Amino acid sequence: MSPKNLRCLPLAAAAMVVCMSAQAEYTVADGKLRLSGFGTVGVSRTNTDQALFNTPGQGGGADRSASFAPDTKLGLQGTYKLTDTISATAQLLTKYRATGEYTPQVEWAFAKWQATPSTTLRVGRIGAPFFMVSDFRDVGYANTPVRPPLDVYGQVPMNSVDGGDVSYQANFGGATLTSTLWGGQTKVKYAAALRNNGTDMDPILVKVRNQVGLNFQAEFDGGYTLRLGHMQGKLSTEASSLSALRSGLSGVLAGGLGADPQALANQLLSEINTTGQKATFTGLGASMDRDNIVLAAEYTWRTVNKGTQSNTAGWYALGGYRFGAVLPYVVVSRLRVESLNANLNPQAAVLGAAYVGAQGFVNSGKVAQNTLSAGARWDFRSGMALKAQFDHISKPAGSNGQFLIPDASTASGQDFFNNKKKVNVLSLALDFVF
Incomplete structure (x- = not known):
């Protein structure tokens, strides 16, 4: 990871904060083009050097040394009105990625048709609506805490989907009900608790095809919102180390090493099958x-038919009270592993490095942890908020939690995985919109 890449975005975002006015967005004179942006300059540090705290999937994070990586980002968005009913929207977001660099990426790029006052169609790259705050999970200013609770939001790394959706909105007395049918496919790089030879990151390429989802959201007078969502699709994961493992096992099968090793190798290949597995995700909020x-709460659960990804369930509850411009809050959350899809035969240990590699992929799905967070948000001027947050994260023995282990094969990495750990995280963030 280049130090220049590490520093570039925080400095640019800080300069943006200094230069921008309090105006939240810009609209050209004819009203057709609207430009806006958002960002966060955030820094975090923990009380351990055994693992990195980050937003799951990033190729780095914070330890005892303070890091901008988990939360710092900068987004720009534009909408152009082609006709009274048709518009085009694009969003460019730069944040710390799985590759260990701040990289800009097109998060949204879609055309929208307001077919009727109640019916909307969108086609292109849209926000992936897995969660209650999916549309603004990266907009720190729109969220009460420094970041949406990772015990829930860390279960799905995808922020966008290439496809489309159709929404219908209806009013019933003091309630507005929106139903959305959506579908498409997506792929994203994800840095798991794995290294190539203990040195270089080996990001996993996660693909979900044939996604179909249905969401319902009800907004009531008085500031109340309810949401229910469900999706299903075909999940595939790929990485160079996984390909090398499969190649090694295929070599065992072709090497004439006898019936028992070949049978064990076949079992391992079957257990680590990560292609086209049925996956579902459901959320209540x-x-x-x-x-x-x-107040806010969500309960979510993820299921995968087979492979190294685990079946998980997560929940959080948030409560806060405003004192003028200051909003103190607390968050309690939990992520648990409901079941593991891959169950390796201990006898396969005779295969040596192949078994160890397969076990490493299985262990990367062991992510159980609990988190207690307390913080405060200060809206000190229009379009800007300063936040401070303390997280106390507990993970059981036999789990990586949501942390990135710098090298799972080292004594330090094994100690972190095999034993109960309590990690404290202190974060400061300046959120802004313009």
Whole structure:
């Protein structure tokens, strides 16, 4: 990872904060083009050097040395109105990626047709609507805490999907009900608790094809919101180390080493099959923002038919109270592993490095942890908020939690995985919109 790449975005975002006005967006004179942006300059540090704290999937993070990587980002968005009912929207987001660099990426690029006052169609790259705050999970200013709770939001690394959706909105008394049918495919690089020879990152390429989802959201007078969503698709994961492992096992099969090793190799190949597995994700959410009280909660569960990805369930509950421009809050959350899809035969240990490699992929799906967070948000001027947050994360023995282990094969990496650990994280963030 280049130090220049590490420093570039935080400095650019800080300069943006200094130069921008309090105006939240810019619209050209004819009203057809609207430009806006958002960003966060955030820094975090922990009380351990055994593992890196980050947004799951990033190729780096924070330890005892403070890091900008987990939260710092900069986004620009533009919408052009082609006709009274047709528009085009694009969003460019730069944040710390799986490759260990700040890289710009097109998060949104879609055309929208307001077919009727109640019906909307979008086609292109749209936000992946897995969660209650999916459309603004990267907009720190729009979220109460420094980041959406990772015990829930870390279960799915995809922020966008290439496809489309159709939404229908209806009013019933004091409620607005929106139903959305969406579908498409997506792929994203994800840095797991793996290294190539203990030195270079080996990002996993995660693909989900044939996605189909249905969401319902009800907004009530008084600041209440309810949401239910479900999706299913075909999940595939690929990495160079996984390909090398499969090649090695195929060599065992072709090497004439006897019936038992070949049978064991066949079992391992079957267990680590990560191509075209049926995957589902379901979420329930509720929030309230009324007077000075802010409440939110979500419960989600992920299932995968087979492979090294685990079946998980996560939940969080958030509560806060405004005192003028200051909003203190607490968050309690939990991520648990419901079941592991891959069950390796201990007898396969005779295969040596192949078994160890397969076990490493299985262990990367062991992510259980609990988190208690407390923080405060200060909206000190229009379009800007300063936040401070303390997270106390507990993970059980036999789990990586949501952390990135710098090298899972080292004594330090094994110690972190095999034993209970409590990690404290301190974060400061300046969020802004313009």
